[in-house]
Structure formats: C-alpha cells, structure tokens
Amino acid sequence: MRMVFRWYGDGNDTVTLQQIKQIPGVEGVVWALHDLAAGEEWPMDKILEVVHASKSYGLHTEVVESVNVHEDIKLGLPTRDQYIDNYKRTIKNLAQVGVKVICYNFMPVFDWIRTELNKEHEDGSRALFYERAKIEHIDPMELVDQFSRHSDLTMPGWEPERLQSLTNLFAMYKRVTEEDLWNHLQYFLEQIIPVAxxxxxxxxxxxxxxxxxxxxxxxxxxxxxxxRRLLQLVDSPFNCVTLCSGALGANLDNDIPDLVREFTDRIPFAHIRNIKIYDNGDFIETSHRTRDGSLDIVNIVKAFHDTGFTGYARPDHGRQIWSENCRPGYGLYDRALGIMYLWGIWDSLENGKGAKS
Ligand SMILES: O=C(O)[C@@H](O)[C@@H](O)[C@H](O)[C@H](O)CO
Ligand SMILES: [Fe+2]
Structure with missing residues (x-):
C-alpha cells in the first residue's frame, strides 16, 4: 500500500506540502489542475509547476484526481470528439511527468452529492451529510446555491462553469437513459484506453x-x-477502478471486502473512509475507525492486504475537527488520523504474516 494525500494546489488548499510531508508514510500527493475547465487540455507548464512544487518536498505526483470528463462526452454529443482529443493529449502530457494513475468519474452533472457540508456530530466535529428525504424534495439549483456560497474555495466537482448551465444540462439528460450512458462511456473508453x-x-x-x-x-x-461490466467494456489492464469504500459503501448491499477481492487486478488506487448509515438511509461521514461507522475498515484493509495490494491508497474525506478551518472533507487533522489508523491495521497485518499456518 503506497500512501498518498489529496492536495488542491498552492493557494487553493488550507493544507501545505510541508504538513503533508510530515504525515507518517505519505509518499506523494493526489493532485489536479483545478482551475481548468473540464474538456481542456492540461498544458505542460502548469503540470510542471505542481510537479516541481511537490518534488521540492520529496512528494511524488504519480496519481491525478481528477481529469474531469466534459459533459458532451457523457451526453454523447457530436462535439465530444474534440474533448476526447484533448483528453488524450492530457494523458500523454501527464505520462511525460511520470503519472501512473488518473482517477476520473462518469457521473452526469454532479460529482458527489450531499445535503450538508458541516453537519455537527455529537462531539462537536463536523462532517458531510446526506439526508435522503431532503434530496428527494430539494431543487438542485438551491443546493448548488447553498454550496457555492459556502466558501471561497471551489468544491471539487462543483466548479461554477460546470454548473452555470445546469437547467440546460438537466434538460439534455432527460433523454439519456442508463443504457445510453453505458454506450457513451464505452465510446470514450475505446478511444482513450489505447492511449493510456x-x-x-x-x-x-x-x-x-x-x-x-x-x-x-x-x-x-x-x-x-x-x-464487472465497466471492466469488460474495454478489457485492458489499463481500464481500472478507484475502489472508494465510502462511495460504494453507502449502499450496504455493496460488500467492500468482497469487491476488493474480486477486482484486485484492476484496482490501482483506493479511497478508504468510513460512513455511518442510519435506518432511514441518511448517512454521515465519520472518523476512519471501524466502530465509529457502518463500514468495517479493518476488514477492508485486510482484503487489500490479503490480495497483496501494491497500489496507491488515500484516506478519503475526513471530519472537520479541532476547529480546523478547511475545505469540507479535506482538512489535515482527521485525514492524518485516518492514515495512522490505516497504517496501524496494515502494519499489524504485516507483522502477523507467516505467524499462522
Ligand atoms: O473521492 C471522493 O469521494 C470525491 O471527493 C470526488 O470528488 C472524487 O474526487 C471524484 O469523484 C473523482 O473523479
Ligand atoms: Fe472517493
């Protein structure tokens, strides 16, 4: 397990590279050019700025999250080809500086969705919260408005230029079924996987x-x-999945250790975090510790260990603790605690190796 830490870049993150370097066992940053709109080619000079800044602290830049996919690609519009060409060029540019994994997503319009960014836990810490009933009734524009007023730092996946044309986008997606989305993903992957x-x-x-x-x-x-279906769309070892325990785990039918075991060859990158799911389907993000949430983080890490995982892993969202003023989900303290928990489990599994027959 190669530990990495998400960093939003100079002037765009409350966490510094020096702080990241001081977290035990962190070898690199997970980064992106957050000021570029989805669909643009990432220019070499901007890429090199991040690479040099990170290198000066001894941190590598082998994992990128995310190169966002332009909506025209997800919608399957004729204009998609120009954005796919840009995407291919970005892959080549990133390869030149040693990038090994690109995380991306194929969610229409929104990236992750929550109803509150700062829900208070009993102990006074704050976390991202999803309230099922609220989602069913709220107008998405209202949610966007709330989130955009939240902070000066743009929330990843909620970039203003993607959301400006929201009404328009919703209208266009009315015609897109799940099967259409699969077809558009397939078209995209058939083009980019050979380049990757x-x-x-x-x-x-x-x-x-x-x-x-x-x-x-x-x-x-x-x-x-x-x-399974995604991995078969283009059956290449370069067509992979980021195993995010918290994202998939919000549906308790998803057995995360089982997924880790099944897809082990195609998981170059793991996001490990815990959430507490309530009976009514609401969920809140918690500390990484197994007993604080509904996911068995010990067994998830064990599944990675048992399958000989040598990919990259990062703690995922953390709570806001100790009055930290930070991006919701992306503070220093709770994610650093998360890392120590993950290492604690991992190291004890390493020590136990060979002890049993
Ligand atoms: O990892 C997460 O849970 C997120 O914070 C996403 O924003 C994630 O970075 C994207 O969906 C990846 O493309
Ligand atoms: Fe994730």
Missing amino acids: EANGVKMAIHPDDPPWSVFGLPRIITNKENI
Whole structure:
C-alpha cells in the first residue's frame, strides 16, 4: 500500500506540502489542475509547476484526481470528439511527468452529492451529510446555491462553469437513459484506453457517490455487477477502478471486502473512509475507525492486504475537527488520523504474516 494525500494546489488548499510531508508514510500527493475547465487540455507548464512544487518536498505526483470528463462526452454529443482529443493529449502530457494513475468519474452533472457540508456530530466535529428525504424534495439549483456560497474555495466537482448551465444540462439528460450512458462511456473508453496503455497510465474510474440515481440523473458505476461490466467494456489492464469504500459503501448491499477481492487486478488506487448509515438511509461521514461507522475498515484493509495490494491508497474525506478551518472533507487533522489508523491495521497485518499456518 503506497500512501498518498489529496492536495488542491498552492493557494487553493488550507493544507501545505510541508504538513503533508510530515504525515507518517505519505509518499506523494493526489493532485489536479483545478482551475481548468473540464474538456481542456492540461498544458505542460502548469503540470510542471505542481510537479516541481511537490518534488521540492520529496512528494511524488504519480496519481491525478481528477481529469474531469466534459459533459458532451457523457451526453454523447457530436462535439465530444474534440474533448476526447484533448483528453488524450492530457494523458500523454501527464505520462511525460511520470503519472501512473488518473482517477476520473462518469457521473452526469454532479460529482458527489450531499445535503450538508458541516453537519455537527455529537462531539462537536463536523462532517458531510446526506439526508435522503431532503434530496428527494430539494431543487438542485438551491443546493448548488447553498454550496457555492459556502466558501471561497471551489468544491471539487462543483466548479461554477460546470454548473452555470445546469437547467440546460438537466434538460439534455432527460433523454439519456442508463443504457445510453453505458454506450457513451464505452465510446470514450475505446478511444482513450489505447492511449493510456501506450503511455503506461491506468485509468481508474471513481464510483458514483452516492451509488444510486439522484435528481433523476442516470448513474451506472454503482455496484459489483456494473463494475464487472465497466471492466469488460474495454478489457485492458489499463481500464481500472478507484475502489472508494465510502462511495460504494453507502449502499450496504455493496460488500467492500468482497469487491476488493474480486477486482484486485484492476484496482490501482483506493479511497478508504468510513460512513455511518442510519435506518432511514441518511448517512454521515465519520472518523476512519471501524466502530465509529457502518463500514468495517479493518476488514477492508485486510482484503487489500490479503490480495497483496501494491497500489496507491488515500484516506478519503475526513471530519472537520479541532476547529480546523478547511475545505469540507479535506482538512489535515482527521485525514492524518485516518492514515495512522490505516497504517496501524496494515502494519499489524504485516507483522502477523507467516505467524499462522
Ligand atoms: O473521492 C471522493 O469521494 C470525491 O471527493 C470526488 O470528488 C472524487 O474526487 C471524484 O469523484 C473523482 O473523479
Ligand atoms: Fe472517493
């Protein structure tokens, strides 16, 4: 397990590279050019800025999250080809600086969805929260408005230029069924996977978060069967998945250790975090510790260990604790605690190796 930590870049993150470097066992940052709109080619000079800044702290930049997919590609519009060409060029540019994994997602319009960014836990810490009943009734525009007023730092996946044309997008997606979305994904993968393969870059799709349809939009990367289907769309070792325990785990029918075991050869990148799911289907993000949430993080890490996982892993969202002022989900303290928990489990499993017959 190669531990990495998501970093939003100079001037765009409350966490510094120096702080990241001081977290035990972190070897690299998970990064992106967050100021570029989806669909643009990532220019070499901007890529190199991040690479040099990270290198100066001894951190590598082998994992990118995300190169966002333009909506025209997901919608299957004729204009998609120009954006796919840009995507291919971005893959080549990133390969030149040693990038090994690109995480992306294929969720229409929105990336992850929650109803609150700062829900208070009993202990006063705050976390991202999803309230099922609220989602069923809220107008998505209202949610976007709330989130955009939340902070000066743009939330990943909620970039203003993607959301400006929201009404328009919703109208266009009305005609897109799940099967259409599968076809559009296939078209995209058939074009980019050969490029990724030629350049030694693994494309690791992030599952839908939460793993079900929201606001009537189609969602397809949601469960074991669909991940199987995705991997077969283009059956290449470079067509992979980012195994995100918290995203998939919001549906308790998804048995995460089982998914880790089944897809082990196609998981170059893991997001490990816990959530507490309530009986009514609401869920809140918790500390990474197994007993604080509904997911068995110990057994998830054990599944990675048992399958000889040598890919990259990062703690996923953390709570806001100790009055930290940070991006919701992306503070320093709770994610650093999460890392120590993951290492604790991993190291004890390492020590136990060979002890049993
Ligand atoms: O990992 C997560 O849960 C997220 O914060 C997403 O924004 C994620 O980065 C994207 O869906 C990946 O494309
Ligand atoms: Fe994730």
